[in-house]
Amino acid sequence: MRYHEESRPRSSIRVQRIWLRNVSGSTGARPRNSPEIHSAAGKGGRGQPAVSNARLGMLIFLGAEAMFFAGLIGAFLVFRFGSATWPPPGQPYLPVGVTGVNTIILLFSAYTMGRALRAIRRGDRQGLVRGLLVTALLGTIFLGVQGYEWIRLVHFGFTLSSGTYGATFYTLIGVHGLHVFGAVLWLLVVLAGARAHRFSATRHAALTLCGMYWYFVVALWPLLFTLVYLS
């Protein structure tokens, strides 16, 4: 789809290909010196919104994600602190050491993600690609180690139906793992975009959103690690 620059639909309602784009008609989309502003009786329409539509939408979505995990964590807490011994008799201790190292790997990926985002703000596309690549790699290593530990646990006979201990472990850690998996997939999409030179120092909304999501799944992990493995 190649439009002439003039005939290309700019108005937000026409740009339907990317829904997370700041839509026209937003208060931010007004010319500075338009007479409308002067005649406006109040200050409802500010120049540029403090947080762009895309970032605000993402923040709201992460709020919902946080509540989703709050529900699962709430269930975990009920079982964890409602039982006299944890793990229950006959159930395995969780691999704290390996998962601790894995935690550090995941936390480090937030740093590499930050480097990637800083690079594109400077206009450094190579730095961006490198940063995203390392981040995706670290995420994949995290998932790989988690998967390996799961296989060992399952071989031990520790499954979803191993009482509430097994159920909470696999749902809470599994749902987080699915989120990391989704975030890695998103990273790969963004990475392909970065290699195709789709982002610049001024245009990288999709990257910002992916970064926000990545920070969320990384930030969630230490909390889950502390609760599920250490408590």
Place this chain on the structure above:
Amino acid sequence: MMSESAGVHAVHGAHVHHEELGFVRTYVFATDHKMIGRQFLFLGLFMLVIGGLLAMLMRWQLGWPETPVPGMGWVPEPYMFEGIVPPQTYNMLFTMHATIMIFFAVMPIMIGCFGNFLIPLMIGARDMAFPVLNMLSFWSGAVGGVVMLAGFFVPGGHAASGWTAYAPLSASAIYTGVDWGQNLWNISLIIVGASSLMGSINYITTIINMRAPGMTWFRLPLVIWSLFVTAILLLLALPVLTAALAMLLADRMLGTHFFLPAGGGEPLLWQHLFWYFGHPEVYVLVLPAMGVTSDVLSTFSRKPIFGYRAMAMSMISIGFLSWIVWGHHMFLSGMNPALGTAFMMSTMVIAVPSAIKTFNWLGTLWGGSIRLTTPMLNGLAFVSIFVIGGLSGVFMASTPVDIFIHDTYFIVAHFHYVVAGIVFGLFAAVYYWFPKMFGRMMNETLGKIHFVLTFIFFNATFFPMHFLGVAGHMRRIWNPLQYEFLQPLQGMNQFISVSAFLLGLSQILFLVNFFWSLFAGKKAEVNPWHANTLEWAAPSPPPHGNWGEHLPVVHHGPYEYSVPGVEEDYLPQTTPHALPVTAGH
């Protein structure tokens, strides 16, 4: 992320690009907020009819237990036996009646339809912030509806554990004999939760970021305030339900024991998680109706809304309080009595903002030049019905009373006065905004007849339920005649059933009026009700992009009716006004 020049194009260039969208993009996979709103309206009305018919079957069984329902002999076994409703089907009926009414009728209409239709129009935007997300919201909602309806056709029948799906009843097929019905119920609600989440993200972002020049927070119409609070409630409540539904589904399908005591699970956990969602959900349902009523009452009293800021603030505090009252659904669940007392107190506090709203509605009416149009009649009915439902709510909030009336028909009466009373808000909204939505007026005479019949039969149906409840009639019971002490009440049950049938029949008038007006109604003017809010400045129906070349500019609050010194008795938000305007400041 939009450059300055792109912004100029966006505002002034909307008329430039008016290429026609094809049929599919206009009517099916539409991204225009108005079309999505209409789609939600039709989805909701369709499901409202289904939910209503399920209630009719229930009422037949309660009025004339174990006799064949007329005209239903064709329904195959085991759903019905030559027209007789068996217990299992009765359980399915009340479960699905509530589920469909809450998630597929009231939410799509009040939030999906009017949220989508009104938010951009009333704040002066061209569309929602994320139009494609909006389309996905509708279509995931529709898929959720199909999955929910599919449950009626699977072996074992549909979910039969109540809309609250209390575990362990819902957590294992061995209790109700329902297998895939309950699974589909779970899956459907998870899908619908995603749909509502997408809607909420859109609503909140749009209201925060896309208000027209001059549209400050305290110039927003109250219906927008109500939808804003509703969206936040949905955003924070629904994910918790989704988490609970995922665990329930895992119990049913993956062999976990979250809610099954046999494996160390905790059935009470389901109740906590469910009501943590469920109570905010009640306000999700009722807040938009309150917002609609505020707008309608002010317009047809030709007076500013009384206490605009108090109205907005009371909705925010209702929203906040709704998070800390869920335990009042669980007074009899074996909860710690000290905790029960705390929940009793917090629940009673909600009466304060609710009373503020009620008194402000009365203050709005006081001394107004009231015009009893169909939307106004429905708005007034909503207020009076809400007062009855609110007062019986105060009864039940008190633990000692609740212990007596818990799970009786008193509860059924209460929540129908609150939640089914929303239909008056719903009808007010449909009659009021129909001209803007479809460019034609609905028939006033038919509308008034429909209103009077609905109001009479609504009360005749639900008010006697209070008496049944106090007399001990259980909430979910297939055949009340099996208890000797309930047999003398059978006359009242039959009275309720007849009223319910007439209530259902009265709705045919609404449907006739709706569809007739859609095609043959009188053409609507731009502002038929002489209202102030922004949507009445757009053409009826508004075109794609809503505002033509220039966004509207807002000069004052939404309720400037009968302003001294102004010739007309209304002052649209877009009309500049030199006099100091005080109300709604």
